Amino acid sequence: MKLNRKKIGRFIAATLWVAAGICLVVFLIAAMRKRDDKTCAGINIDTGDVKNNLFADKNDITGMLTHMSPVIKGKAIKDFDLQQMEKTLEHNMWIKDAELFFDNNEILQVKIKEREPMARIFTAAGKSFYIDKDWMRLPLSTRFSARVPVFTNCPLDKTKWNAADSTVLSQIQSISEFLEKNSFWTAQVEQVNYSDKKQFELYPKIGEHKIVLGNGADLDVKFRKLYIFYKEVLAKTGWNTYASIDVQYKGQVVAIRRDAKKSAITLNDINNTNNPTQQINDHE
Numbered sequence: 001m002k003l004n005r006k007k008i009g010r011f012i013a014a015t016l017w018v019a020a021g022i023c024l025v026v027f028l029i030a031a032m033r034k035r036d037d038k039t040c041a042g043i044n045i046d047t048g049d050v051k052n053n054l055f056a057d058k059n060d061i062t063g064m065l066t067h068m069s070p071v072i073k074g075k076a077i078k079d080f081d082l083q084q085m086e087k088t089l090e091h092n093m094w095i096k097d098a099e100l101f102f103d104n105n106e107i108l109q110v111k112i113k114e115r116e117p118m119a120r121i122f123t124a125a126g127k128s129f130y131i132d133k134d135w136m137r138l139p140l141s142t143r144f145s146a147r148v149p150v151f152t153n154c155p156l157d158k159t160k161w162n163a164a165d166s167t168v169l170s171q172i173q174s175i176s177e178f179l180e181k182n183s184f185w186t187a188q189v190e191q192v193n194y195s196d197k198k199q200f201e202l203y204p205k206i207g208e209h210k211i212v213l214g215n216g217a218d219l220d221v222k223f224r225k226l227y228i229f230y231k232e233v234l235a236k237t238g239w240n241t242y243a244s245i246d247v248q249y250k251g252q253v254v255a256i257r258r259d260a261k262k263s264a265i266t267l268n269d270i271n272n273t274n275n276p277t278q279q280i281n282d283h284e
Helices: 002-036 058-068 082-090 163-181 183-188 219-237 267-271
Strands: 042-046 095-102 107-114 119-123 128-131 150-154 189-194 200-204 210-214 242-246 252-257 262-266 281-283
Touching: 042 058, 058 082, 058 107, 082 095, 119 163, 150 163, 163 183, 163 189, 163 219, 183 189, 210 219, 219 242, 219 252
Parallel strands: 042 107, 119 150, 150 189, 210 242
Antiparallel strands: 095 107, 119 128, 189 200, 200 210, 242 252, 252 262, 262 281
C-alpha cells in the first residue's frame, strides 16, 4: 500500500510538472502572438562611446534602416526581419556588429558597434586608408578625418596581407597603441615612417630631427630613453642641434649632430646632470 502511494505521489507530481510546462509554453506563445500584433512605436540608435565614431553616425544608420524598410514607426513588429536587418547593417565597412531588438515599449533598439581606426596608413605606392585593431582595411571619409597616428611608406599595398605584412601590422599596432596612451608623445609625434632598412622612424612636431625607433618592441624602454634625452640634452643644447636620435640600442642613445659628429651616450651619462652630454664614442 505504501509503495502504491509513493508511485501515485510521483505520478501526480510528474503530471503537475508537465501541466505547468505546457501552461508556460502556451503562455509564451500567446505573449509572442500578442507582441507580434503590436506595431513599432519608434526607434532608438546607440552607437556607443567610440572616439572616432563619426564615420557611420546616427543619420547614416537611420538612412540604411529606412532603405531596408521605408516605414518603421507604425509597422507591425511581426513584419520586421531583425536578423536580416543586422546582416545588412554589418555589410557596411564601418560597422563591426549590429544588434536589433524590440524593448517592452515596442521601441526598436539598434545597438551598433563601429570599427574604430587605429592608424592611418600611407603605402609605398601612395595608397591611403585606415586600419583598426583587427587589421581591417578601412576607407577614408570625405567628411571626417580620424585623429590617429600616421604611418608612411608602409609595404602594405597587397590586396591580401601575408606573414611579412602581419609582422609590420603588429608593430604598427604596438606603436599606435603606445602613442595613443601617452598624451605627451601623441602631441609630439607628427609622423611614423617605415624606412628602407625596415625600421620605424619618428618625425616630431617640435624639432628638426629624426628619431630611429627600430622595431615595435620594448617601446616603454625606448621612449623612456628618448624622454630623458629630450630633458637632459635637447633642453640644454637646443631642439635642432641633432639631426638623428637613435634609441634602438640597449642602454644608450646614439645621436648624430648636424655637424656630422656622432655621439653614443649611455643612460648614466644622460643622468649625469654635471655633464649630461659626455660622449662614450665620438667621431667625425
